[in-house]
Amino acid sequence: MLPTSPPRRRWFQFGLGTLFAVMTVVGAILAYYLNWIHERHAALSDWDSSAWGPLHVDAPAKAPGLLGLFGERGYGCLWKESSKPLSEAEKAQLARAECLFPEATVLWMVEP
Numbered sequence: 001m002l003p004t005s006p007p008r009r010r011w012f013q014f015g016l017g018t019l020f021a022v023m024t025v026v027g028a029i030l031a032y033y034l035n036w037i038h039e040r041h042a043a044l045s046d047w048d049s050s051a052w053g054p055l056h057v058d059a060p061a062k063a064p065g066l067l068g069l070f071g072e073r074g075y076g077c078l079w080k081e082s083s084k085p086l087s088e089a090e091k092a093q094l095a096r097a098e099c100l101f102p103e104a105t106v107l108w109m110v111e112p
Contacts, residue, residue, distance in 0.1 A: 033065065037072050040100050047080070047093065055080055064103045079107035086110070 047055050061074035068074070078101060086094070086108060097106045 029066075033067060033070060036065075036100070037067060037070060040072070043097055043100050047078075047097065061103045075101055075104040077105045077107070079105075079109055081109045081111060083111050 044055065056077075056079050057075055058077045058079075061076040062068065063072045063074035078097060082090075090108065094106060094108050097104075
């Protein structure tokens with residue numbers, strides 16, 4: 001009888017379909033975060049260039065989620081000052097800013 005050698009260790013193997021599935025999930029996650037960054041920048045520029053006065057940014061904070069990995073900065077406080085009560089468009093803009101900047105305190109100060 002011939003001496004048998006111990007079985008060789010097999011490295012982890014996966015199929016091409018598994019690779020495509022993992023790459024699709026990773027790509028979808030990256031697209032979600034990059035779109036979030038794009039929407040944050042668009043909201044800041046829209047909000048700053050609106051006719052309701054300049055946007056004030058204060059107190060840097062940690063960016064939420066994985067945004068910090070992409071170089072996105074966090075905001076501690078975002079606020080605008082206005083001399084008139086909030087309109088429906090301004091309320092919608094404020095709600096959008098609260099969703100896009102969960103790390104920030106978003107304020108709209110109405111001066112008397």
